[in-house]
Amino acid sequence: MRYEDIVNFIKKLYLNPNSQILNPTIPLHEPVFIGNEKKYLNDCIDSTFVSSVGKYVDRFEKEFAEYVGSKYAVATVNGTSALHISLLLAGVESGDEVITQPLTFIATCNAISYCGAKPVFVDVDRDTMGLSPESLKKFLEENCEVVDEKCINKTTNATIKACVPMHTFGHPCKIDEIQKVCAEWHITLIEDAAESLGSRYKNKHTGTFGKLGAFSFNGNKIITSGGGGAIVTDDEELAKRAKHLTTTAKVPHPYEYVHDEVGYNYRMPNLNAALLVAQLEQLDKFLQNKRELTLKYEELFKEYDDIEFVKEPQNATSNYWLQAVVLENLETRNKFLEYTNKSGIMTRPIWKLMNELEMFKDTQCSGLDNAKYLEERVVNIPSGVTL
Ligand SMILES: *Cc1c(COP(=O)(O)O)cnc(C)c1O
Numbered sequence: 001m002r003y004e005d006i007v008n009f010i011k012k013l014y015l016n017p018n019s020q021i022l023n024p025t026i027p028l029h030e031p032v033f034i035g036n037e038k039k040y041l042n043d044c045i046d047s048t049f050v051s052s053v054g055k056y057v058d059r060f061e062k063e064f065a066e067y068v069g070s071k072y073a074v075a076t077v078n079g080t081s082a083l084h085i086s087l088l089l090a091g092v093e094s095g096d097e098v099i100t101q102p103l104t105f106i107a108t109c110n111a112i113s114y115c116g117a118k119p120v121f122v123d124v125d126r127d128t129m130g131l132s133p134e135s136l137k138k139f140l141e142e143n144c145e146v147v148d149e150k151c152i153n154k155t156t157n158a159t160i161k162a163c164v165p166m167h168t169f170g171h172p173c174k175i176d177e178i179q180k181v182c183a184e185w186h187i188t189l190i191e192d193a194a195e196s197l198g199s200r201y202k203n204k205h206t207g208t209f210g211k212l213g214a215f216s217f218n219g220n221k222i223i224t225s226g227g228g229g230a231i232v233t234d235d236e237e238l239a240k241r242a243k244h245l246t247t248t249a250k251v252p253h254p255y256e257y258v259h260d261e262v263g264y265n266y267r268m269p270n271l272n273a274a275l276l277v278a279q280l281e282q283l284d285k286f287l288q289n290k291r292e293l294t295l296k297y298e299e300l301f302k303e304y305d306d307i308e309f310v311k312e313p314q315n316a317t318s319n320y321w322l323q324a325v326v327l328e329n330l331e332t333r334n335k336f337l338e339y340t341n342k343s344g345i346m347t348r349p350i351w352k353l354m355n356e357l358e359m360f361k362d363t364q365c366s367g368l369d370n371a372k373y374l375e376e377r378v379v380n381i382p383s384g385v386t387l
Contacts, residue, residue: 003335003336003339003340003343004343005300005303006300006340006345007339007340007343007344007345009300010026010345010381010382011026011344011345013293013296013382013386014026014382014384014386024344025344025345025346026344026345026346026382027346027382027384028220028322028346028347028348028380028381028382028383028384029220029321029322029382029383029384030384031219031220031224032282032286032384032385032387033275033278033279034282034387035278035279035281035282036277036278036281037275037278037279039278040056040274040275040277040278041271041274041275041278043274044056044270044271044274045271049270050269050270050271051269051270051271052247052267052269052270053270054270054273054274055270056270056273056274056276056277057075057267057268057270057273059273059277060073060075060268060273060276060277060280061073061074061075061230063277063280064215064230064232064280065232067205067280067283068197068205068207068208068213068232069204069205069208070205070207070208070213070232070233070234071233071234071235071236071239072232072233072234072235072236072238072239072242073230073231073232074230074231074232074239074242074243074246075228075229075230075267075268075273075276076228076229076230076231076246076266076267076268077227077228077229077246077265077266077267077268077269078216078218078227078228078229079107079194079214079215079216079217079218079221079228079229080107080110080111080216080229081229081246081264081266082214082215082216082229082230082231082266083107083108083111083164083190083192083194083214083229084111084114084115084264084266085231085242085245085246085264085266086111086190086212086213086214086231086242087111087112087114087115087117087162087164087190088115088245089212089238089241089242089245090161090162090188090190090211090212091161091188092112092115092117092161092162093115093116093117093161094115094116094117095116095117095158095159096115096116096117096118096158096159096160096161096162097117097118097119097120097153097156097158097159097160097161097364098112098115098117098118098119098120098160098161098162098163098164099119099120099121099122099131099136099139099160099162099163099164099187100112100119100120100121100122100131100163100164100165100166100192100354101121101122101123101124101130101131101165101166101371102121102123102124102353102354102355102356102365102368102371103124103129103168103350103351103353103354103371103374103375104166104168104192104351104354105166105194105195105351106351106354106357107192107194107216108164108166108192108354109354109360112164113359117161118158118363118364119354119360119363120139120153120160120363120364120365121353121354121355121360121363121364121365121366121368121371122135122136122139122365122366123135123366123367123368123369123370123371124168124173124370124371124374125173125174125370126370126373126374127313127314128168128171128172128173128174128313128316129168129169129171129173129310129350129374129378130165130166130167130168130171130172130173130174130175131163131165131166131173131178132173132174132370133174133177133178133180133181135366135367136163136178136181137181138366139366140181140185143155144160144185146185146186149186150186151185151186151187153364155364156364160185160187161187161188162187162188162189162190163178163182163187163188163189163190164190164191164192165178165189165191165192166191166192166194166195167191167192167193167195167196167199167206168195169195169310169318169320169321169322169323169324169380170195170196170197170198170199170222170318170319170320170321170322171196171199171310171312171313171316171318172196172199172200172201172206172312172313172315172316172317172318173201173313174201174313175191175201175206175209175210176201176202176209178209179209179210188210188211189209189210189211190210190211190212190213190214191206191207191208191209191210191212191213191214192214193206193207193213193214193215194214194215194216194218194221194229195216195221195321195322196318196319196321197215197221197222197223197283197319197321198222198283198284198286198287198319199316199317199318199319199321200316200317201315201316202315202316203317207232208232208234211233211235211238212231212232212233212238212242213231213232213233214229214230214231215229215230215231215232216228216229217229217230217272217276217279221321222283222286222287222290222319222321223276223279223280223282223283223286224275224276224279225268225272225273225275225276225279226272226275227272228268228272228273228276229268231246244263245261245263245264245266246263246264246266246267247263247265247266247267248263248264248265249261249262249263250263286385287319289385289386290319290320290321290383290385291320292386293320293323293383293386294311294320294323297309297323297381298311301325306327306328306332307325307326307327307328307336308325308326309323309324309325310323310324310325310326310378320383321383322380322383323380323381323382323383324350324378324379324380324381325378325379325381326374326377326378326379327377327378327379328377329376329377330376330377333349333376333377333378333379336379337349337379340381345381345382346382347379347380347381347382348379348380349375349378349379349380350374350375350378350379350380351375352375353368353371353372353375355368
């Protein structure tokens with residue numbers, strides 16, 4: 001079988017020759033804890049401040065904002081809640097519409113739905129796998145008009161309040177062009193940067209192009225707090241509102257419980273923040289390791305005319321969170337998935353298109369040819385930091 005060399009190559013990369021475990025499965029992405037994780041966690045437990053108050057949350061927010069180059073960061077309980085609050089802060093309300101890409105993880109669309117809003121799906125670019133600025137422009141020109149500084153969808157009469165592009169597998173989409181189109185059409189730009197911590201476009205960190213950006217620190221992401229997320233923004237007012245809404249909208253007071261609106265318990269516990277501070281210290285090392293892995297994979301897949309290894313797009317430095325290959329068609333994709341998984345290598349197809357899921361099947365879509373093409377061919381291969 002011609003995929004045998006690929007399987008052997010990946011096993012050599014990831015398997016410890018002294019391992020006692022027979023036939024282990026090599027995961028897609030495993031967290032790595034080789035820094036100050038235990039030290040900070042112990043410190044956190046000793047302090048008894050393990051929950052919603054503590055110095056690690058403050059420290060993480062400060063260090064994270066510095067890392068990505070935004071003025072403010074607010075830590076949240078997960079990436080989905082970071083997206084939800086970002087959308088609320090963009091003024092997304094029940095009955096509104098939000099443009100996003102059909103090729104994304106379900107969390108993007110769930111967050112839109114939590115606001116009572118509907119997604120509208122616009123095609124992706126083949127090279128970035130993220131929202132296409134040309135398709136976005138075309139959709140708006142054909143379907144929308146600006147009335148009183150609002151973008152009205154003429155088909156549904158709803159207001160398109162926000163646009164949420166996503167940086168797929170860490171590869172930046174053409175975010176500066178998307179930013180321009182959104183500004184022209186009075187649409188608030190929110191970036192789903194859940195997968196792209198460490199990725200830059202034209203030397204600016206992803207997540208900082210939009211009014212707000214959302215990150216995730218789920219167990220499978222490039223750094224993890226077990227579960228966690230963050231909202232970033234340069235707008236002081238929005239940052240304050242984000243903190244307020246994610247902490248039950250409690251008005252500061254030494255002992256009285258006063259809440260001035262319906263808020264959310266979306267705060268990241270201090271225990272998780274302690275883990276995350278230690279992980280952030282190692283991010284540059286992880287990024288370096290992933291670039292080395294990329295070079296090795298590139299070399300390997302050169303030998304295969306019918307498998308395209310996915311590289312970072314032009315003008316971008318990718319974190320290479322999840323490595324990916326593009327197979328020739330659905331049939332060879334399925335063969336590749338079957339063979340590798342049977343051989344103890346975890347590989348996974350890219351997501352099913354959101355507009356094909358039951359709850360979004362009546363959603364308005366522009367032509368989704370590129371998304372469909374990628375859906376049928378893209379497979380993720382083991383991408384974790386190699387030790
Ligand atoms: C991981 C992820 C999220 C957020 O997920 P959580 O599990 O809630 O942290 C959002 N969008 C995308 C594209 C993701 O990959």
